[in-house]
Amino acid sequence: MADADSAHKADLVAEIVCSYVAKNSIAVDQIGPLIATVHRTLSALGDSEPAPAPQVRAPVVPVRRSVQPDYVVCLECGFRAQTLRRHLRVQHGLDPAAYRARWNLKPDHPVTAPTYSRKRAAMARQIGLGRNRSITETPVAPRRRGRPRRATA
16 A cells, blocks of 8 residues: 555656646756655645644624723633733733734724723822923023122112
8 A cells, every 4th residue: 555655646746847847947956856845745745634724713702892881801711800901911921902903903992991091090180190390380480500690789
């Protein structure tokens, strides 16, 4: 059986190489490596197992229900949290952009709960973050550089 199999492979190699050489110009010293490459490729075809069919990923919860006022749900595993950034990085090895790309989400799809975002924004405004300092403080005349003026009498 092995002799018939190898003879069949040799016939296939010869047929493929003849067809290739008939259609393409090739130097005489390149025919040997061509035969070896075709033989190696044909031999490897029967050895490998067929590739498994790609799995269709389905989210744990519907995308529309993944964002709630008080929490967001991870589409990978169903984890509920106020923010998913750390969970995605630690548990799934994803950053928010890769997570959105994996699930075909819009670039502005939230990974932070809306209520939590509003609380954090209000707290930041309260302590003065995001304001231009020159507008909020009273203007102060710049200090004069150089030698002080003499008092006039």
